[in-house]
Amino acid sequence: MNRRVAALLVAAILVSSCAESDPLPADPGPETAAPPPSTTTLVTTTTTTTAPPVPLSDATTRLGLGDSRYPELGNGGYDVAHYTVDLTFDPEHDMLSALVSIDATATEPVDTISLDFIGFDITAVKVDNESVDFDRSNGKLNVRLPAVVAAGDSFVIAIAYTGTPQAVPSQALPFEVGWRTDAAGIRYVVAEPDGGRSWLPLNDHPSDKATYTFLITVPEPLVAAANGTLQERITDLGWSTWVWESTDPMASYLATVVIGEIEIVVDEASSAESGVAVRNVLPADLATALPIPLERQGEMIEFFAKLFGSYPFDSYGIAVVGDFEAALENQTLSIFGRSVVEFPAFFETVLVHELAHQWFGNSVTPADWGDIWLNEGFATYAEWLWLEHTRGRAAYEATIGGERNRLTLAADLQPPGDPLAEDLFSVSVYVWGGLTLHALRVEIGDDAFFETLQTYYATYENSIATTADFIAIAEAVSGSDLSALFDQWLYSEVVPELPSTAG
Numbered sequence: 281m282n283r284r285v286a287a288l289l290v291a292a293i294l295v296s297s298c299a300e301s302d303p304l305p306a307d308p309g310p311e312t313a314a315p316p317p318s319t320t321t322l323v324t325t326t327t328t329t330t331a332p333p334v335p336l337s338d339a340t341t342r343l344g345l346g347d348s349r350y351p352e353l354g355n356g357g358y359d360v361a362h363y364t365v366d367l368t369f370d371p372e373h374d375m376l377s378a379l380v381s382i383d384a385t386a387t388e389p390v391d392t393i394s395l396d397f398i399g400f401d402i403t404a405v406k407v408d409n410e411s412v413d414f415d416r417s418n419g420k421l422n423v424r425l426p427a428v429v430a431a432g433d434s435f436v437i438a439i440a441y442t443g444t445p446q447a448v449p450s451q452a453l454p455f456e457v458g459w460r461t462d463a464a465g466i467r468y469v470v471a472e473p474d475g476g477r478s479w480l481p482l483n484d485h486p487s488d489k490a491t492y493t494f495l496i497t498v499p500e501p502l503v504a505a506a507n508g509t510l511q512e513r514i515t516d517l518g519w520s521t522w523v524w525e526s527t528d529p530m531a532s533y534l535a536t537v538v539i540g541e542i543e544i545v546v547d548e549a550s551s552a553e554s555g556v557a558v559r560n561v562l563p564a565d566l567a568t569a570l571p572i573p574l575e576r577q578g579e580m581i582e583f584f585a586k587l588f589g590s591y592p593f594d595s596y597g598i599a600v601v602g603d604f605e606a607a608l609e610n611q612t613l614s615i616f617g618r619s620v621v622e623f624p625a626f627f628e629t630v631l632v633h634e635l636a637h638q639w640f641g642n643s644v645t646p647a648d649w650g651d652i653w654l655n656e657g658f659a660t661y662a663e664w665l666w667l668e669h670t671r672g673r674a675a676y677e678a679t680i681g682g683e684r685n686r687l688t689l690a691a692d693l694q695p696p697g698d699p700l701a702e703d704l705f706s707v708s709v710y711v712w713g714g715l716t717l718h719a720l721r722v723e724i725g726d727d728a729f730f731e732t733l734q735t736y737y738a739t740y741e742n743s744i745a746t747t748a749d750f751i752a753i754a755e756a757v758s759g760s761d762l763s764a765l766f767d768q769w770l771y772s773e774v775v776p777e778l779p780s781t782a783g
């Protein structure tokens with residue numbers, strides 16, 4: 281097997297700046313073990329009030345965006361355009377000190393807005409550079425704006441906070457999501473669907489996508505990776521600030537950082553093959569010997585770009601962490617548990633799955649968590665398309681049949697179009713959801729089926745979509761009424777029989 285690996289260590293691809301261009305204030309140096317302050321300093325002001333403050337949560341704050349599964353997630357009244365996430369992380373003391381600035385626009389007249397946020401000590405909140413009142417309740421940070429903001433007007437909220445980040449229980453999954461630490465001390469964020477608020481104040485709902493700038497300061501020689509493209513690394517007195525830019529809109533559940541003794545390894549062959557900058561974030565042993573079949577990512581990107589439309593973002597790659605049995609499609613930087621990487625056949629399938637999410641889930645994002653089959657059913661079906669491509673039609677058919685049987689054996693299946701909030705990532709959402717696309721393909725034929733996928737992606741890229749949006753495109757492209765097919769496959773209590781492909 282050809283294992284040409286163009287592995288360049290971070291040093292080779294980075295510009296290490298000199299002191300003159302360094303925006304960091306002088307810091308006490310590593311001997312005191314104190315991290316430098318955030319790149320931008322937010323002055324804390326203490327206000328003395330005589331009257332007891334009126335709780336902001338009694339004011340005009342709105343509890344949630346009304347998601348069908350998680351009604352309390354996200355907040356109304358505004359729309360975020362950009363997050364600037366300036367973090368300093370001191371691994372020795374497990375301490376994060378953060379300044380998050382949020383560029384937002386009011387969608388109606390507002391005097392108070394809420395953000396999703398859990399934990400930490402908040403040291404200051406400013407709106408357009410002015411200190412403002414805030415309080416916290418029910419997982420929300422409520423911020424009083426200095427004056428009523430008219431619909432369409434923009435404002436900047438800056439929140440400074442410190443503390444030890446912690447993963448949080450998820451309503452959807454049996455494990456904790458958000459900021460996690462592996463046995464080797466690697467820190468990484470896996471937030472889907474409700475863990476974003478464990479590390480950042482956010483409008484934590486997929487319907488409010490935004491762009492992001494990450495400035496992550498860590499002690500040398502640690503590396504900090506985040507979504508998007510590495511702009512520069514600024515080094516000063518033993519600390520490095522890694523600047524990553526995500527210029528395409530991203531849902532809050534896909535934001536991530538990975539911090540640790542890791543290497544950014546450029547895959548030149550995959551980059552050349554796909555036209556996308558492919559870089560992986562790996563521990564030293566995997567960086568020197570790429571795990572099979574990681575080097576096929578360029579070929580996989582090419583394959584899906586032909587089927588769905590061009591790859592949505594500027595870069596792609598995976599980060600491998602320990603103590604994690606799963607994988608998550610964080611935008612441009614999927615995170616893989618080491619146990620997934622260790623079984624090449626399984627690894628290949630999961631590589632394909634997380635890559636396919638970059639189109640379906642990340643670029644086209646569900647408007648509501650109840651539409652999760654638009655992510656997981658599509659990524660599962662993409663696994664079968666790759667199988668058909670690499671092993672042939674018989675292997676595809678055999679897998680479809682085997683997966684249909686697997687569903688028969690599963691107990692208490694909820695139909696994929698109506699998932700339970702406490703079991704959002706169920707076998708039904710993945711497999712029954714994937715088989716729904718197979719049934720659609722048989723019904724309308726290959727030409728209309730692939731045109732439907734392409735039109736759906738082209739129509740909703742960098743945006744959000746609902747199940748009804750997808751059905752409308754399938755009906756327009758095929759010219760058929762597909763309501764019976766989708767009713768049966770997405771919403772009925774029993775798993776439908778597979779359509780016959782013979783006729």
Ligand code: TRP
Binds near residue numbers: 457470609
């Ligand atoms: N979306 C993931 C997948 O590709 C599953 C998942 C959801 C997940 N939330 C997670 C994995 C949190 C790890 C951590 O199927």
Ligand code: ZN
Binds near residue numbers: 659
């Ligand atoms: Zn998935």
